[in-house]
Amino acid sequence: MKTIKTIHQASYHPIADLITYNPLPSPKLRQIDPFIFLNHHGHQTYPKDNNGLPFGPHPHRGMETVTFILEGDIMHKDSGGHESVINAGGIQWMTAGSGLIHAEVSSEKFKKEGGDLEILQLWLNLPAKLKMTKPRYIGLQKEEITSFELDEGKIHVQLIAGKWEGKEGSFETLWPIFMSTLHLQKGAKLQKNIPVDENVFFYIVKGSVKIQGENIPFRNLVEFNNDGEKLHVEASEDAVIILGHAKPFNEPMVAQGPFVMNTQQEIMQAYQDYQDGKFGSWN
Template sequence: MAMTSRSITAIHRAHRDDIADLVTRRPVPAPGLEQVDPFLFLNHHGPQVYRPGNNGLPFGPHPHRGFETVTFILSGTLAHHDTGGHQSVIAAGGVQWMTAGSGLIHAEVSPSEFKRDGGPLEILQLWVNLPSRLKMTPPRYTGVQADGIPAIAIGDGLGTLNLVSGEHDGQAGPIPSLTGVFMATVQLAPGAKVDLPAPAGRAVLLYVVSGRITIGAREVPEWHLATLDDGADTVSVSAAEDTVLLFGHADPIGEPVVAHGPFVMNTREEIGQAIRDYQAGLFNGTGPLLDVGT
C-alpha cells in the first residue's frame, strides 16, 4: 500500500428517483454537489428483476448535444440505435460510449428477447462533459462487449480492474477518450486492499455500486459517492465484502456549464441554438433511427 493516499472530503448518498418502473438512484448531481468536473451526471438503474412480458427500458428516442454518455451494463442487455447509423445490443459486462458532440438522437431500449423473457437488470449511465472546443465535434459511438474489456488483476489477486478507457499496468482500454478520461469498473473480494491511480490535478469519480469500502478511517457504503482531496496520486481502498466500484479520473474542464434537459453547453445562447437545430432536423444524421429488436 502507498504511504500516502487521497482523503475523502465528502460522502454523498445517491438520491432515489425512479423512472416509470425502473429503480433509479442518482449520486450526482446531488445537494451540495453539482458535478465532479467533468463528470456531470450519474444514474444507477436497478438492480432489479423484470418479469416476463415487461415494457423494458423507457429511454425512447431523444436528442443530445455537447457531451458524452457512457453506459455500463452490469446485468441484462441494452439495445442502442442512433441517427448516426450506429446500432448494437450490448450484454452484461459490456459498455457503450457515445460522443453526442454536435448532435444525435438516440434510443436505449430493451431488446425484444428481454421484454419477452424478463430477467435481472442493472445499468449505470454517466455523462461526461466536453470542453467548448469539442462540443461540436462529429458524433461517434463505440459499443464493447465484456470480452473486449481488459480484466486486470489488482490487490494480490483479490481485485479486478475492468479497463474501459485509459491505460493501466501496461494495458489500454478499448475505447479512446477525446479528453483523456480514465474509466473502469472495479470488483473487490473480501479482504482486498488496492491502490487505485488518481494522478494529481485530476478529478476522481468514485461510486460504490454494491458492497462497501474503507478509505482511511471512513467507510463508504453502497449507493454512495465519495469526493476526494488532491493530496496524493493514489486512493487506497479496502473492502470487507464483495464490492463493485465505478472508478474514473479526468482533467477538470473549468468552464461554465449551462444544461437544459439533454443539452449541455457553455452559454444560454448555445442552448437556444441547440434547440433550434434539433427542431430543424439537424440532429437527424444519416437518417431515421434504426430498429434494434424493439
Template sequence: MRTVKRVHPAFRDDIGDLVTRRPVPGPAIGHVGAFLFLNHHGPQTYPANNRGLPFGPHPHRGFETVTFILAGELAHTDSAGHASIIRAGGIQWMTAGSGIVHAEVSPAEFKRDGGPMEILQLWVNLPSRLKMTAPRYVGAQAGAIPSVAVDGATVHLVAGMFGEARGVVDSLTGVFLSWVEIAAGGSVTFSGLEGRDVFLYAVRGVFHVEGTAVAHFHLAELTPGDAVTIAADAPALFLFGHAAPIDEPIVAHGPFVMNSEAEIRQAFADYQAGRFGVAEIVEA
C-alpha cells in the same frame, strides 16, 4: 494519499417502474469536474412480458454518455447509423458532440423473457473545443474489455491505462474510466491523480478509503492528492474514473450541455429543425 472529504447519498428518482438512483447532481454536489451526472438503474428483476426500458429516441449535444451494463442487456441505435445490443459486462460510449438522437431500449428477447437488470449511465463533459465534434459510438461486449487482477481486485478497464493494459475506448479528452470488483480483503491503488477530478461511486457492498467507509449507493468526494487506495472487507463493486479539469462555464438544459444560454437555444433550434437526424428503435 487522497482521503474521503464527504460522502453523498444517491437519491431515489424512479422512472415509471424503473428503479433509479442519482448521486450526482445532488443537493450538496452539482458535478465532479467533468463528471456531470450519474443514473443508477436497478438492480431489479423484470418479469416476463415487460415493457422494457423507457428511453426512446431523444437528443444530446455537447458531452458524452458512458453506459455500463452490469446485468441485463441494452439495445442502442442512433442517428449517426450506429446500432448494437450490448449484454452484461459490456459498455456503450457515445460522443454526442455536435448533436445526435439515440434510443436505449430493451431488446425484444428481454421484454419477452424478463430477467435481472442493472445499468449505470454517466455523463462526461466535453471542453468547448470539442462540443461540436462529430458524433461517434463504441459498443463493447464484456469479452472485449481488459480485466486486470491485482491484490484481490479486478479492474475492468474501459478507458485509459492501468499498468500495461489499455482500455477499450480511446477517450478524446484522456478520461480514465473503469469499474472494479473487489474481493473480501482485497485492495487497489490508483495513482497519477494529482490535479485530476476523481469520480468514485459505490455500486455494491462497502469499501474503505483510508479508514472511511463508503456504502453502496453513495458517492465519495475525495481530498486532493496523487493516489488513492480502496479496500474492502467483503465483496464490493465500484465505479472509478478521473479526468482533467475543464475550467469553463457549464450551462445544462435537459439533454444539452454547453457553455452559454445562447448555445443551448441554438441546440434546441437545430434539433427542432431536424439537423440531429433520426434514430430508429431496434426491437430484435
C-alpha cells in the same frame, strides 16, 4: 494519501417502473468536473413480457455518455446509423458532440423473457473545443474489454479508458480520461496513484468499502480532495466500484435537459437545431 471531502448518498428517483438512484448532480454537488451526471438503474428483476427500459428516442449535444451494463442488456439505436445490443458486462461509449438522436431500450429477448437488470449511465462533459465534434458510438461486449487482476486475483479490473499496469483501455477517447469498473472481493486492497491535479470519480455500485478507516456502503459517491496522489481502498465485503479520473476543464457549464453547453445561448441554439432536424432523421 487522498483524503475524502464529502460522501454523497444517491437519491431515489424512479423512472416509470425502473428503479433509479441519482448521486450526481445533487443539491450539494453540481459536478465533479468533467463528470456531470450519473443514473444508477436497478438492481431489479423484470418479469416475463415486460416493457423494458423506457428511454425512447431523445436528443443530446455537447457531452458523452458511458453506459455500464452489469446485468440485463441495452439495445442502442441512433440517428448516425449505429445499432447494437450490448449484454451484461459490456460498455457503451457515445459521443453526442454536435448532436444526435438515440434510443436505449431493452432487447426483444429481454422484454419477452425478463430477468435481472442493473445498468449505470455516466455523463461526461466535453471541452468547448470539442462540443461540436462529429457524433460517434462504440459498444463493446464483456469479452472485448481489456481486463486483468490485481491483489493476487482479489480485484478484477475492466480497463475502459486510459492506462494502468502497462495496459491500454478498450476505448480511444477524444480527450485524456481514465475510466474503469472494479470488482473487489472482501478484504481486497486497492492502491492507485492519481495525479493531484485530476478530479476523481468514485462511485460504489455494490457492497461496501473502507477509506481512511471510514466504512462506506453502496449507492454512495465519494468526493475527494485534490491533495495526495495515492488512493487506498479496502473492500469491507464483495464490492463493485466505478473509478474514473481526469483533469477538470474549468469552463462555464450550462446543462439543460439533454444538452450540455457553455452558454445559455448555445443551449437555445441546440433546441432550435433539434427542432430544425439538424440532429439527423429517426426512422
